[in-house]
Amino acid sequence: MRYLDLDIKTINEKLKSKEMKPVDLVNEAFERIEKTNLNCFITLNKEEAIKQALELEKKDVDNLLFGLPIAIKDNIITKDLRTTAASHILDDFIPVYDATIISKIKEKNMIIIGKTNMDEFAMGSTGETSYFGNTLNPWDNTLVPGGSSSGSAVCVAARITPFALGTDTGGSIRQPSSFCGLVGLKPTYGRVSRYGIIAFASSLDQAGPITRNVYENALLLNVISGFDENDLTSSKKEVKDFTCLIGQDISNLKIAVPNYYMSDTIDEKIRQTILDVIAMLKQNGCQVDYIDIDYLEYAIPLYQVIALGEASSNLARYDGIKYGLEINDFKNIDELYKNTRSLGFGNEVKRRIMIGSHILSGENANIYYYKALKVRQAMTNSFKKCFTKYDLIIGPTNTDVAYKLGTKQDDALKSFYDDLLTIPVNMAGLPALSLPVGFKNNLPIGMHIIGNYFEEDKIYQLASYIEKKLNLDLNIKEGK
């Protein structure tokens, strides 16, 4: 029984012909979970998933995603299903409502298999800051899978589910997708509702799909996109079928490569792999130019100021009073706060709350925060300028492939450098995708494709073309 390795269209036909039932897919997913030992789930939804799958047998197969198993990052609120954000402070939190995107996937009758492991409150890029222990990279269990959407990426890479939802504040979908050989997209800011996403940095957070291939990625984006009256920052922009440009000619596309993305900071093998793709695109008629985009080099300090400033405020609500971790050891209200938060948050989260609070304090707000907003605007403007001449921007997703577990935990700053190339996209609110384009020492290399606002369809157009041309085998060989 290898139903889950089939492509979505084939599965859909078999479901329609009743050759297979949703419960077969669900059972297979749980069998695979039991066989693997990657720690990619925090909470499994087995009973409910099987129940739902059996109920679906009475319903018509009315869409391509009908009955398909999906894994959900654990910072996305799911009604009646424990949602922890991988933190001790929420480890018994059972929500009373569904995030808007969860309602949307439920409407399509997709089946939630479980809640995936992640860096605590999405703060990290290795999966190691989780209260529930780190997730292993299925390509090599001694390596990090990337983060913060570590469990979602690993779940798809290990072919447990064909679909997963992640969130991306500075690269948290794209970086683990790159490290695990997957397609991961961060949509345009506002494309997907944030209602029910446990906030890290509100002006940067965006949920998006992690999948085995480009087409399936676009299918899932179709489901979760759209204006939501519960999220004032969500866009009223029309949602088109994001698969509409897949398979279309790409020879008229104008593509920019920022010099910054091909500098010495990037591993040579990674650069070479990207150069090979560029050569292939040129051969097929694309115009590819090297350009400069101003202010890219400020990505990390910008992130530290804006993301951590917002985070320090967003995480203030976890105070031990209304929900989450309850402690009995306090004499007054200040001790209640202090003891709850000391016990409830991990070190990385505490570090980021402290930095963020410091940055917003008194005069610092002007020195750092408001200055950062100006630089952010300037960086955004230089991206906008670039998109007046080009359709897409490409480069590597990361400076290198996945690295050993434990290497960056001792250096708080180093882990931010994983997001060197992904953060600018969040700052500008643009859509971007990571696509596997090769290997270094048998580990997948991700290519970054950045699009103009609300032009996810164009990203998929180029990505699917490259995917088809390269035709890489991204299945992990048994015994690895």
Add this chain to the structure above:
Amino acid sequence: MKPTIGIEVHVELKSMAKVFSLSKNSFNDEENSNINVIDLGYPGTLPKLNKKVIDMALKACFALNFKINRLMHFDRKNYFYPDLPKGYQITQQDTPIGYDGYLEIADKKIYLERMHIEEDTCKSLHTTDTLLNFNRAGVPLIEIVTKPCINSSEEAVQYLEKLRETLLYLGISDVKIEEGSMRCDVNVSVSDNEKLGTKCEVKNIGSISNVGVAIDYEIKRQEELIKKGEKIVEQTRRFDDKTKTTVLMRYKETGNDYRYFPEPDIPYVYIDDNWLEQVKNDMPILTDELKNKYINLGINNNNIKTIIANKDICNFFESVILNVNPNIAANLLTGDVLSYLNKNFIKLEESKLNKDNFIKLVELLDKKVISSKQAKEVINVLLETGKDPLNIVKENKMEQISDDNIVLDIVRKVINNNLDSVKDFKEGKDRAIKYLMGQVMKESKGQINPSLANETLISELNKFDVNKL
């Protein structure tokens, strides 16, 4: 020594829904019944924005002569307190909806620094435990801050009364200071030189008159300290209603740090010309305009004051003003109607009085069909029963006799029956006319129109031939 006072007023707006969620805005319902996941600050929730609240704030901006920040945003004010579910309050720091306004009191303009929109916290109830009522969390507030331009408790009280009246007439708040829908904090400083002194803030003042009391106490306290050569330390004090004094709560911590930053969950709001125009068209008449109108109608000052101070009465008055003699209507409303309502502790809308009946009554009085003494009786019946005043008058046989012929008949009858008094009259004894008039009233059972009767009596007496006596 010169006192300087600045006042911060928080006013609850009476919108249907809360400012950042769809929960009902009604604090007084059962505890924690008007709440949802947004009000509780649940993980993943985001604020909505109630446009009606902005409409109401814009009305206040117009009435208080504020300039308007056409492109405004919200900010987060971060601090920890159990009544603050998100760990921050959504407010407006950088771009208050209104700035540089003023309100005129008797002989002075009170300059207003700013007005902004924010959400209320939940209500703590301290018993053996602390209980939280989230009905109040997210109730819309506007905060109105004066410049330090008030120099006496009298000015402060006048300002607050005028502000309360204005907001009440805008229909955007109940402005009940006793119930907490209007809250005043005052900053008082005293200086014996040109520079401003060190200010002390006084909170928790439960009525406008107590604001005056608190300010006077605080001025005296600070003056005495200065005379003794002591330094005033910046602090927050609370008004104690029992002792009518102010009591130290805490010294201001150096640099209270709220870590303000723009609220990323609410996009900037642009108030365009259309929006302003719509709100402008929806503005009610305010009290200054009403006062001028009433003065022009010749209504006396006391009545004007009473009408304005009672918005229900004023609304009623406005609804009939085109159909009645306004002076008679004003007298009735500020006299008999108001005293009936006060005596019975009810609101006008709870009485049986309606517009049509009131108009009829004023007409009866205006045309002298009934006397003002009779009107008193009729209005009380009207307030109790809502009966048609014409029927009340008929049932009680109250109609005045104003028919010239009937009056003449009565007068002649009285004259013929009292020839002694007529003689006295002719001999110049003034008392005789009073006696005869009394007889006329008696004969008519008190229903004769007194001035007409008087007139007729004198003319008949003068015409009376002395020789007939």
